[in-house]
Amino acid sequence: xxxxxxxxxxxxxxxxxxxxxxxxxxxxxxxxxxxxxxxxxxxxxxxxxxxxxxxxxxxxxxxxxxxxxxxxxxxxxxxxxxxxxxxxxxxxxxxxxxxxxxxxxxxxxxxxxxxxxxxxxxxxxxxxxxxxxxxxxxxxxxxxxxxxxxxxxxxxxxxxxxxxxxxxxxxxxxxxxxxxxxxxxxxxxxxxxxxxxxxxxxxxxxxxxxxxxxxxxxxxxxxxxxxxxxxxxxxxxxxxxxxxxxxxxxxxxxxxxxxxxxxxxxxxxxxxxxxxxxxxxxxxxxxxxxxxxxxxxxxxxxxxxxxxxxxxxxxxxxxxxxxxxxxxxxxxxxxxxxxxxxxxxxxxxxxxxxxxxxxxxxxxxxxxxxxxxxxxxxxxxxxxxxxxxxxxxxxxxxxxxxxxxxxxxxxxxxxxxx
Numbered sequence: 295x296x297x298x299x300x301x302x303x304x305x306x307x308x309x310x311x312x313x314x315x316x317x318x319x320x321x322x323x324x325x326x327x328x329x330x331x332x333x334x335x336x337x338x339x340x341x342x343x344x345x346x347x348x349x350x351x352x353x354x355x356x357x358x359x360x361x362x363x364x365x366x367x368x369x370x371x372x373x374x375x376x377x378x379x380x381x382x383x384x385x386x387x388x389x390x391x392x393x394x395x396x397x398x399x400x401x402x403x404x405x406x407x408x409x410x411x412x413x414x415x416x417x418x419x420x421x422x423x424x425x426x427x428x429x430x431x432x433x434x435x436x437x438x439x440x441x442x443x444x445x446x447x448x449x450x451x452x453x454x455x456x457x458x459x460x461x462x463x464x465x466x467x468x469x470x471x472x473x474x475x476x477x478x479x480x481x482x483x484x485x486x487x488x489x490x491x492x493x494x495x496x497x498x499x500x501x502x503x504x505x506x507x508x509x510x511x512x513x514x515x516x517x518x519x520x521x522x523x524x525x526x527x528x529x530x531x532x533x534x535x536x537x538x539x540x541x542x543x544x545x546x547x548x549x550x551x552x553x554x555x556x557x558x559x560x561x562x563x564x565x566x567x568x569x570x571x572x573x574x575x576x577x578x579x580x581x582x583x584x585x586x587x588x589x590x591x592x593x594x595x596x597x598x599x600x601x602x603x604x605x606x607x608x609x610x611x612x613x614x615x616x617x618x619x620x621x622x623x624x625x626x627x628x629x630x631x632x633x634x635x636x637x638x639x640x641x642x643x644x645x646x647x648x649x650x651x652x653x654x655x656x657x658x659x660x661x662x663x664x665x666x667x668x669x670x671x672x673x674x675x676x677x678x679x680x681x682x683x684x685x686x687x688x689x690x691x692x693x694x695x696x697x698x699x700x701x702x703x704x705x706x707x708x709x710x711x712x
Contacts, residue, residue, distance in 0.1 A: 298323040302364035303331040369423030475674035483574035484587040497529035535676025578611040604628035653691040661710035
């Protein structure tokens, strides 16, 4: 692990660095200490001048080889801080740290290209600033044409083109799933809220996952680590007759720049276009943290197409007074669950209740075609009642598009051959 000093600036009070520390540890860095600046943003350093002096002293004292600043630094500010540090010390701001974690965790080819695109776009203004200072030698030494800005833009365009070729358009994927009768449910929320454990519990206990889907990426892992899920992981489940596709998405984190989220379009699109979004919250967090994290999540879900259902996880770690303390933070009543002990019955009911549902009664002649329709209804929807006679009456409920397809199929059922 690499010795690292963290630095943060707060307008007043004590700077909160828990999340920054966890990001650094996820990246594999050994955090040796923290320097906190209190005061307004300084145009030269972002940190206060006194904090930069303290930072320089801490680096030399500990022998740290990396500094991470929990603020977004302009290219000029990064340069000014770097000149105060020993030459061998790497300086990165929060965005660069998040990119590093993304780079380490991206597994699929699409995810790796998404990270590459985010990194290239992050580096472009810094490259411009370095050139303006005549300090672009390290960045441009491999650019034989001597046109670093143009070359960098070409790399951005080439990466976008490769992504367009590899990415499966979300609209087409959702259309295929709708035609197959699946309801799409996305699990979203702040990183480490327990989404991946919840996915595994629901999927395992609701009889999932024999079929492969185009965005399925193997068994979801569960570790106490930020950004564990960089690729979408989709699993089948069945809940009260509803055929679900549950998708785990990249965890939110406060201060995650919009362009970084946009870089993971294939991941976030699964949440934005799902028919139901489970917003998973860690109920064991302090109230202030839950409120802050809900704000982050809501910002990312402002354009969600489907219903957003809040789910408070880890209730095995909280008491009734804590529930009463945090329930007022939610605009709609949350579902209380514990993914670790499997108390998910209330969630199963809430999922079905929240999904768009249609019901119809199909009346068809009793024939071989009718038996085929009955079988299809059992496979794609919930058959609530069925009566046999000269005609067969099937009361069926489920996804609206599935009910429409059932009604279409019923009109094509022919009379039995005499």
